[in-house]
Amino acid sequence: xxxxxxxxxxxxxxxxxxxxxxxALRGHFNLPHSCKSGHCSSCRARIVSGEVSYPGARPLGLTxxxxxxxxxxxxxxxxxxxxxxxxxxxxxxxxxxxxxxxCRVESRALLAPDVLQLMLRLPAIEPFAFHAGQYLDxxxxxxxxxxxxxxxxxxxxARLELHVRRVxxxxxxxxxxxxxxxGELLRIEGPIGQFxxxxxxxxxxxxxxxxxxxxxxxxxxQALERGQARDIWFYWGARTPVDLYEEALVREWAAxxxxxxxxxxxxxxxxxxxxxxxxxxxxxxxxxxxxxxEVYAAGPPAMVEAIRAGFPARGLAPGQLHFDSFDxxxx
Ligand SMILES: Cc1cc2nc3c(=O)[nH]c(=O)nc-3n(C[C@H](O)[C@H](O)[C@H](O)COP(=O)(O)OP(=O)(O)OC[C@H]3O[C@@H](n4cnc5c(N)ncnc54)[C@H](O)[C@@H]3O)c2cc1C
Numbered sequence: 006x007x008x009x010x011x012x013x014x015x016x017x018x019x020x021x022x023x024x025x026x027x028x029a030l031r032g033h034f035n036l037p038h039s040c041k042s043g044h045c046s047s048c049r050a051r052i053v054s055g056e057v058s059y060p061g062a063r064p065l066g067l068t069x070x071x072x073x074x075x076x077x078x079x080x081x082x083x084x085x086x087x088x089x090x091x092x093x094x095x096x097x098x099x100x101x102x103x104x105x106x107x108c109r110v111e112s113r114a115l116l117a118p119d120v121l122q123l124m125l126r127l128p129a130i131e132p133f134a135f136h137a138g139q140y141l142d143x144x145x146x147x148x149x150x151x152x153x154x155x156x157x158x159x160x161x162x163a164r165l166e167l168h169v170r171r172v173x174x175x176x177x178x179x180x181x182x183x184x185x186x187x188g189e190l191l192r193i194e195g196p197i198g199q200f201x202x203x204x205x206x207x208x209x210x211x212x213x214x215x216x217x218x219x220x221x222x223x224x225x226x227q228a229l230e231r232g233q234a235r236d237i238w239f240y241w242g243a244r245t246p247v248d249l250y251e252e253a254l255v256r257e258w259a260a261x262x263x264x265x266x267x268x269x270x271x272x273x274x275x276x277x278x279x280x281x282x283x284x285x286x287x288x289x290x291x292x293x294x295x296x297x298x299e300v301y302a303a304g305p306p307a308m309v310e311a312i313r314a315g316f317p318a319r320g321l322a323p324g325q326l327h328f329d330s331f332d333x334x335x336x
């Protein structure tokens with residue numbers, strides 16, 4: 006099928022059995038997206054002409070009204086005919102090429118009982134350019150894929166660092182925890198995503214939930230190690246102290262960089278070392294007026310949703326909120 010994108014009038018080809026978004030990304034059309042599982046609505050686009058279908062029911066991130074008005078979620082929609090769609094093309098990350106590459110698991114280490122750090126080595130002859138905050142997909146048998154954010158920054162990319170949380174009953178992550186993965190070959194596709202760091206010069210707040218720390222670590226290392234002159238706050242939300250699995254490193258940064266401030270916020274029981282509660286509520290309590298800030302948030306869908314719902318009322322303009330929602334791969 007031919008897909009024409011307005012307003013640019015550029016075209017790409019899509020098969021009838023693949024998500025329109027996947028075809029667009031393969032064709033280097035950088036359309037907005039985040040979760041790729043029909044929840045976050047980032048990939049919402051208007052179907053100007055033609056028909057789309059969904060493999061199951063209408064995705065959760067699309068209301069009946071929106072569907073009636075001709076909107077579709079491109080991460081789930083399949084083209085049932087040639088299409089003309091109206092979608093915002095992003096220019097910001099077009100300069101990196103999405104590649105499919107083999108890579109070797111050079112080492113694995115437990116950062117917490119249920120978080121594994123993987124260091125991946127890419128083929129020496131294949132440059133892999135990415136932006137801080139982007140993720141990659143691990144390609145599995147049967148066309149399945151699992152997304153993981155790159156925790157290392159672009160200026161230290163000899164090896165790619167991932168933080169993988171074990172999902173009880175999860176096909177890929179349980180298998181990783183169950184055996185010694187070092188030395189194994191994985192196939193990856195990346196870099197992917199519009200959650201990318203840029204220094205706008207304004208003060209910036211980073212918020213991570215659990216392994217949402219991975220893309221934030223890449224961004225923080227870029228900002229701190231490259232000596233950017235902006236005030237930086239980092240709030241890391243988790244359940245218990247062990248879930249703040251690299252807090253010692255973050256505290257070292259706080260001691261080393263005067264313009265960097267950190268707080269870990271625990272939703273479960275703690276002693277006295279951390280404030281308790283939900284991380285987004287803690288941020289709202291610390292910052293009455295968010296208008297001067299940019300906010301970068303990554304982690305569980307519920308945390309990202311709460312930030313998207315609550316922060317604009319405190320003056321955060323839509324263009325100043327950047328987020329990555331760690332939704333699960335569709336079944
Ligand atoms: C853009 C993006 C970036 C991501 N980055 C990271 C990252 O850096 N680190 C990281 O640990 N995760 C990250 N995730 C989440 C990660 O992709 C999933 O946890 C992973 O795909 C689970 O794979 P699995 O095969 O083990 O589970 P599956 O076999 O796919 O799932 C098994 C069961 O568990 C449920 N499930 C799946 N994932 C989760 C979860 N995370 N929490 C609770 N229940 C779940 C499923 O609905 C299913 O019922 C990211 C997700 C996205 C979309």
